[in-house]
Amino acid sequence: MSDPVAGTTTTGVTPGGATSADTERPGIIDAKPVRHPGRWVALAVILVLIGMLVSSFLTNERWNFPKALEIMQQTPVLEGLWKGTIIGTVGSMVIGIVGGIIIAVLRLSQNPILRGVSFVYTWFFRGIPRLVLLAMIGSGLGFLYNKIDFGVPFGQQVASFMGLSSNFTFFTLNVNQFSSTLIAGIIGLGLSEAAYMAEIARAGILSVDKGQAEAAAALGMDRGKAMRRIVLPQAMRVIVPPTGNETIAMVKDTSLLSAIPVITELFYQTSAIGTRTLLIMPAFVAVTAWYLIVGSVLMVGQYFLEKRFGRGFGTPSNKRFARPAGAGGA
Numbered sequence: 174m175s176d177p178v179a180g181t182t183t184t185g186v187t188p189g190g191a192t193s194a195d196t197e198r199p200g201i202i203d204a205k206p207v208r209h210p211g212r213w214v215a216l217a218v219i220l221v222l223i224g225m226l227v228s229s230f231l232t233n234e235r236w237n238f239p240k241a242l243e244i245m246q247q248t249p250v251l252e253g254l255w256k257g258t259i260i261g262t263v264g265s266m267v268i269g270i271v272g273g274i275i276i277a278v279l280r281l282s283q284n285p286i287l288r289g290v291s292f293v294y295t296w297f298f299r300g301i302p303r304l305v306l307l308a309m310i311g312s313g314l315g316f317l318y319n320k321i322d323f324g325v326p327f328g329q330q331v332a333s334f335m336g337l338s339s340n341f342t343f344f345t346l347n348v349n350q351f352s353s354t355l356i357a358g359i360i361g362l363g364l365s366e367a368a369y370m371a372e373i374a375r376a377g378i379l380s381v382d383k384g385q386a387e388a389a390a391a392l393g394m395d396r397g398k399a400m401r402r403i404v405l406p407q408a409m410r411v412i413v414p415p416t417g418n419e420t421i422a423m424v425k426d427t428s429l430l431s432a433i434p435v436i437t438e439l440f441y442q443t444s445a446i447g448t449r450t451l452l453i454m455p456a457f458v459a460v461t462a463w464y465l466i467v468g469s470v471l472m473v474g475q476y477f478l479e480k481r482f483g484r485g486f487g488t489p490s491n492k493r494f495a496r497p498a499g500a501g502g503a
Contacts, residue, residue: 241458249442254463257438261359261427266420268363273370278400280375291371298368303361304429310361311433315349355437358430366423373415377408409482417475421468439463 230236244250279291298306351357381404389399428440435441440460447456 235454236458237452237455238458240452241455241462244443244446244452244456244459245462247442247446250439250446250459250463253437253439253442254467256355257430257435257441258424258427258463258467261355261362261430261438262420262423264356264359265362265366265423265427268360269366269370269419269423270416272363272367273372274374274405276367276371277374277378280371281378295368295371298365301365303365303426304432306365307358307361307429307432310357311352314352318348321346321348353433353435355430355433355435358433358435361433362423362426362429366419369419370416373412373419374408377410377412378404380411381407413475413478413482417471417478420475421471424467424471425464 230238276291276294279287280295282288282291378400385403385407386396386399389403390396394402427438430438431441436445443456443460447453450456
């Protein structure tokens with residue numbers, strides 16, 4: 174019963190001596206957890222498959238893990254790992270990230286010409302397989318051009334018209350020699366990666382609230398400074414995870430440098446050793462192990478980068494908003 178004056182609630186007593194609140198309470202609920210037999214079946218299947226895999230590794234001598242470990246330590250393989258894979262990945266990603274950010278900014282420009290140029294760039298390089306692109310650079314570029322002169326357009330005609338001996342050429346590039354180098358492969362992979370990074374950067378920039386750019390403009394910042402200091406640092410939270418994935422993918426795509434052809438590359442060297450010694454499977458195990466090692470290191474670096482740029486976003490920790498001891502609540 175409720176007392177309208179005091180605002181309190183009283184409990185009535187039944188003739189048997191029990192309160193009405195006691196009679197309204199449910200009994201003890203004997204709840205039993207829901208059984209999931211499918212989980213145990215899946216676990217058993219997984220354990221059986223893992224056991225079969227381990228048994229294959231231990232009992233099949235054709236894996237030849239000692240020989241694979243020996244191949245991993247050979248000088249040509251280490252040189253291919255360092256030059257072709259690591260340097261190739263770093264150089265390609267630098268070109269891809271810088272070029273991707275520039276193209277993303279052009280895609281978001283108010284100038285229709287800049288938007289059109291950036292769209293055509295992404296359309297072209299996203300539509301060509303990287304193997305085909307590298308093969309064209311390694312074989313077709315030298316067929317089209319023996320050399321490329323960098324200078325004033327129509328410099329020879331202008332110099333002839335003005336009666337000058339110079340043709341306004343700054344330097345000449347021997348395409349036949351350049352197209353088979355590691356630098357040509359890095360440029361090819363970087364140009365292809367820039368098309369993908371442009372979409373990643375554009376998604377990150379669009380994830381930042383427009384009010385941030387408007388506030389920066391109100392403080393007197395031009396668009397370039399606002400992009401560098403306000404928008405891009407906040408967009409990194411969205412850009413970093415897919416960029417990490419692209420970097421790991423680029424480690425594997427450096428194996429395509431053999432289309433240039435670049436012989437100082439990890440997969441090319443291990444394949445050559447396997448073909449020469451007839452140890453095909455140990456060579457594949459060696460190159461797989463190196464790719465897993467490099468990919469694992471990059472995954473750790475990606476984790477810490479995501480943690481750094483993700484500070485202040487997402488659900489706050491429970492400890493920060495924990496209820497003080499002794500505090501009541503509904």
